[in-house]
Amino acid sequence: MPTDRIADAITHAQQGGIAVLYARRHWRLLGRAPGAAGTPLPELVDWAIRAVEAVRFKRVDPAFIADMVEAVIPRAWQERVEEWIVRDLPFDGATALTDFDCMKCGACCFDNKVELEATDLARFKAAGRDDLLRRVSRQKGKLLLPLAPTKDKPCVHLKQLKCTIYDVRPHLCRDFPVGTENCLSSREELYGTPFPQGR
Numbered sequence: 001m002p003t004d005r006i007a008d009a010i011t012h013a014q015q016g017g018i019a020v021l022y023a024r025r026h027w028r029l030l031g032r033a034p035g036a037a038g039t040p041l042p043e044l045v046d047w048a049i050r051a052v053e054a055v056r057f058k059r060v061d062p063a064f065i066a067d068m069v070e071a072v073i074p075r076a077w078q079e080r081v082e083e084w085i086v087r088d089l090p091f092d093g094a095t096a097l098t099d100f101d102c103m104k105c106g107a108c109c110f111d112n113k114v115e116l117e118a119t120d121l122a123r124f125k126a127a128g129r130d131d132l133l134r135r136v137s138r139q140k141g142k143l144l145l146p147l148a149p150t151k152d153k154p155c156v157h158l159k160q161l162k163c164t165i166y167d168v169r170p171h172l173c174r175d176f177p178v179g180t181e182n183c184l185s186s187r188e189e190l191y192g193t194p195f196p197q198g199r
């Protein structure tokens with residue numbers, strides 16, 4: 001990539017957007033790093049990394065660019081990312097204000113992999129939900145709640161587009177941000193469009 005385009009990409013990410021770079025034989029996503037050590041990633045960056053199912057992210061060498069994180073975009077997601085880039089070309093600037101209401105369409109509860117945190121286990125325990133605790137499994141050091149029995153099937157706790165464990169639902173379900181790439185992709189996958197009518 002020409003250096004002026006790299007500079008543009010860095011500026012875009014510094015201004016709060018998500019930039020995509022082809023560098024060192026990989027497609028990479030570039031976003032702002034957390035402010036101080038121990039603080040979480042900016043939400044947009046966090047969910048962009050989740051959206052492409054990047055295996056991990058790391059801070060860019062500060063000798064190269066300060067206060068940035070990067071993540072390799074898996075090959076399976078590159079075509080989709082290209083579509084997002086084309087979709088967002090008409091927008092000026094690094095970010096655009098949008099106004100989305102959750103359509104309560106349940107699409108984010110399909111094909112979902114929900115990792116648990118200690119707070120989720122504590123919530124299940126406090127609520128006496130031993131049934132949920134018994135279903136927790138550990139894979140590669142991660143705690144998982146089996147939600148979708150097979151791909152393209154909804155979470156087992158989704159009934160008539162309503163979460164039946166709403167009060168104790170995992171933190172990832174609580175924090176799932178409406179209007180992000182993940183929300184739009186989920187809606188598009190289930191309904192064929194990110195903006196289903198009548199939902």
Ligand code: SF4
Nearest residue numbers: 102103105106108183
């Ligand atoms: S996919 Fe988006 S709009 Fe639909 S229920 Fe989930 S957060 Fe709400």
Ligand code: SF4
Nearest residue numbers: 109155157158163173
């Ligand atoms: S636990 Fe509830 S909110 Fe989370 S994926 Fe399942 S149905 Fe959706």
